[in-house]
Amino acid sequence: MIRPHRLNITAPALTTAATILLVEDDGALRTLTARALRQSGFNVLTAATGAEMWVTLRETSVQLIVLDIMLPGTSGFDLFRRLRRESDVPIIFVSARGSEEDRVLGLELGADDYLAKPFSTRELAARVSAVLRRGGGLDGIAESTSAGRVSDAIAFEGWHVSPTRRELRSPSGAIVDLTGAEFDLLTTFLTYPQRVLGRERLMELSRARIGDSSDRSIDVLVSRLRRKLQAEGSDAPIITVRGVGYMFKAEVRPA
Amino acid sequence: MTARRLVALFRRIGLPERLLAVLLLVIIVDFAANSLLFDRANSFELRRDDAERISENLILATRMMERAATPGRDRLADDLSSSHFALDWVPANERQRGAVGLANLRAQIVEIAPELAHSDLELHLEELPGRGNIGGSVRLEDRSVLRFHTHAHAAWSLTAGRIISFIMPTLLLVLLAWILLRATLRPLRNLIGAARQLGDGLPQPVPERGPDELRSLIRALNEMQERIHQSLNDRTHTMLAIGHDLKTPLSRMSLRLDDPAVEPDVREGLQHDIDEMRMLLESLQAYVDSDGKAIPIEQVDVAVMAETLVNTAADRGADVCYFGPPHLEIRVRPVAVRRALSNLIDNAVHYGGNARVFVRRDGGAAEVTVEDDGPGIPEDRIADALQPFVRLDTARARDTAGMGLGLAIVRKAVRNENGTLDLRNRPEGGLRATIRLPLTSD
Numbered sequence: 001m002i003r004p005h006r007l008n009i010t011a012p013a014l015t016t017a018a019t020i021l022l023v024e025d026d027g028a029l030r031t032l033t034a035r036a037l038r039q040s041g042f043n044v045l046t047a048a049t050g051a052e053m054w055v056t057l058r059e060t061s062v063q064l065i066v067l068d069i070m071l072p073g074t075s076g077f078d079l080f081r082r083l084r085r086e087s088d089v090p091i092i093f094v095s096a097r098g099s100e101e102d103r104v105l106g107l108e109l110g111a112d113d114y115l116a117k118p119f120s121t122r123e124l125a126a127r128v129s130a131v132l133r134r135g136g137g138l139d140g141i142a143e144s145t146s147a148g149r150v151s152d153a154i155a156f157e158g159w160h161v162s163p164t165r166r167e168l169r170s171p172s173g174a175i176v177d178l179t180g181a182e183f184d185l186l187t188t189f190l191t192y193p194q195r196v197l198g199r200e201r202l203m204e205l206s207r208a209r210i211g212d213s214s215d216r217s218i219d220v221l222v223s224r225l226r227r228k229l230q231a232e233g234s235d236a237p238i239i240t241v242r243g244v245g246y247m248f249k250a251e252v253r254p255a
Numbered sequence: 256m257t258a259r260r261l262v263a264l265f266r267r268i269g270l271p272e273r274l275l276a277v278l279l280l281v282i283i284v285d286f287a288a289n290s291l292l293f294d295r296a297n298s299f300e301l302r303r304d305d306a307e308r309i310s311e312n313l314i315l316a317t318r319m320m321e322r323a324a325t326p327g328r329d330r331l332a333d334d335l336s337s338s339h340f341a342l343d344w345v346p347a348n349e350r351q352r353g354a355v356g357l358a359n360l361r362a363q364i365v366e367i368a369p370e371l372a373h374s375d376l377e378l379h380l381e382e383l384p385g386r387g388n389i390g391g392s393v394r395l396e397d398r399s400v401l402r403f404h405t406h407a408h409a410a411w412s413l414t415a416g417r418i419i420s421f422i423m424p425t426l427l428l429v430l431l432a433w434i435l436l437r438a439t440l441r442p443l444r445n446l447i448g449a450a451r452q453l454g455d456g457l458p459q460p461v462p463e464r465g466p467d468e469l470r471s472l473i474r475a476l477n478e479m480q481e482r483i484h485q486s487l488n489d490r491t492h493t494m495l496a497i498g499h500d501l502k503t504p505l506s507r508m509s510l511r512l513d514d515p516a517v518e519p520d521v522r523e524g525l526q527h528d529i530d531e532m533r534m535l536l537e538s539l540q541a542y543v544d545s546d547g548k549a550i551p552i553e554q555v556d557v558a559v560m561a562e563t564l565v566n567t568a569a570d571r572g573a574d575v576c577y578f579g580p581p582h583l584e585i586r587v588r589p590v591a592v593r594r595a596l597s598n599l600i601d602n603a604v605h606y607g608g609n610a611r612v613f614v615r616r617d618g619g620a621a622e623v624t625v626e627d628d629g630p631g632i633p634e635d636r637i638a639d640a641l642q643p644f645v646r647l648d649t650a651r652a653r654d655t656a657g658m659g660l661g662l663a664i665v666r667k668a669v670r671n672e673n674g675t676l677d678l679r680n681r682p683e684g685g686l687r688a689t690i691r692l693p694l695t696s697d
Binding site: 032118 | 503570
């Protein structure tokens with residue numbers, strides 16, 4: 001994999017450097033992960049155990065926690081539940097298990113994202129940025145529920161999108177798969193509904209998101225997305241604006 | 256040839272039927288022995304009994320008849336008749352002949368009453384039932400004939416009714432025995448069912464029922480089930496633990512590679528190695544996970560799923576095409592099915608060089624077919640291809656990533672959804688894998 005925008009991917013959109021608490025029991029990995037996050041422009045605090053984490057949380061305010069759920073002592077999930085009860089800080093959990101059940105359970109418990117080991121600096125930074133950006137509100141369309149947390153569902157014309165799970169569901173409730181690039185494109189459309197977006201702008205906005213960058217042109221991605229969003233007897237909600245670009249015409253609301 | 260067919264036929268006979276056959280044989284031998292020995296001895300006594308009675312009656316009747324006047328003989332015969340010994344008198348010279356096998360009886364009667372020999376005693380079996388089973392006649396001194404009908408106890412005639420009344424209890428007994436045998440052997444059948452599912456999911460103890468031998472067999476099998484489950488569990492846990500423990504050092508390696516001091520060439524090479532190791536561990540995890548049914552069943556658009564996998568592969572530069580409807584919804588565990596389809600496409604691209612993916616609705620099922628134009632699989636190795644940890648490429652050509660789990664994962668995942676996987680070589684060359692999944696989960 002070639003990653004040309006490895007270090008400059010972190011959002012210039014983030015106004016001030018966010019403080020991230022990294023909870024990881026493996027010393028070497030903790031050091032390496034902290035360094036990777038710092039290189040990406042974040043302030044990083046570290047904790048080796050759950051106890052250390054609580055101490056840090058009491059002393060400092062953090063914008064995001066990266067939590068290894070296989071911590072010794074307490075089960076990561078227990079720690080996780082308590083954390084969710086006491087705070088609304090976004091959490092990305094890291095798991096070495098990489099099992100789908102873990103991922104689903106973690107997201108169910110209210111994690112904001114999931115990262116499977118082994119991960120690269122780029123992947124880590126991209127996920128952290130994405131969660132922070134979502135925490136800041138998707139340009140206001142996904143209204144914050146409480147204390148800056150985003151409601152995790154967006155709806156349009158009966159379709160439901162979950163940015164956390166990166167999941168799209170049809171009006172009948174079926175899971176509709178999208179490639180990473182397609183999902184990013186859809187998220188961009190949902191962020192700017194009923195606004196005409198030029199191809200260049202769409203590309204730029206979508207690329208800043210998490211999915212694997214695709215070399216496919218925006219036109220190809222839009223046509224694939226249309227095919228998938230086309231319900232029986234009705235057109236997909238993406239219309240072509242001749243000579244300019246595309247527009248997402250459906251009404252978007254938090255679900 | 257016929258002998259072999261007989262043996263084959265015999266093998267097909269079930270245990271209850273064999274036991275029943277043994278029982279039947281015993282009953283038949285017993286029956287035959289009884290009728291041969293016991294009945295024969297008995298019937299002699301009966302004959303003697305009958306012979307004495309008949310001779311007494313006949314002597315009495317002939318003496319009285321001979322003394323009576325001819326016109327009164329009709330009436331007298333009526334008067335002398337009882338319900339067990341009917342008499343009638345005919346003046347003319349008409350006599351029935353032709354009874355066979357009653358010579359013994361006649362000899363016995365004559366032995367008891369020698370005077371009857373002079374009266375030309377004749378005996379026959381009655382053809383019509385009603386008035387008894389023995390008929391006969393004697394000639395009186397004036398050449399007129401006295402006929403009689405009586406009932407002898409001996410079993411000279413085996414009527415159909417008699418046979419049925421003999422066999423009926425036996426038939427009832429056989430029926431009862433068959434029902435009882437089946438009931439006795441039912442635990443054995445449960446055992447067969449349980450043995451067939453051994454190692455497939457959680458152990459399900461077979462209830463210990465039936466005779467002692469069967470109980471111990473069931474107990475032994477239950478214990479074996481437990482041991483197999485335990486050892487499968489151990490294997491799973493060992494594999495998971497290894498995978499888990501390898502991932503932290505892999506993460507460290509991956510992050511270390513992002514150090515700007517690392518040469519780009521070296522970084523790319525090592526990153527490739529790490530990705531390969533990660534894929535191996537992921538396929539191991541997927542294989543272990545594909546046991547689990549913890550992930551809920553959901554409504555899934557399988558057409559979009561297949562098309563998305565095709566697009567992803569195509570974006571990576573593979574020669575992959577999708578043919579099918581834009582939408583087709585089924586109820587399955589999405590992760591497992593996605594992985595199954597992805598494995599089939601990856602296999603086709605890797606071994607066949609290209610992939611064509613077809614999705615269609617076929618009755619109550621969704622059918623996904625993945626074809627390639629590669630060399631296919633040697634016919635005798637198709638079954639091997641589905642086994643876990645079996646790789647078909649020879650050691651020299653071991654350039655492929657993976658642990659030989661690809662198709663095993665597909666098969667497990669599809670089975671979990673009550674679907675089927677069919678793998679066969681195409682007549683035109685290349686391999687065709689077909690997955691059929693029910694549209695609804697129930």
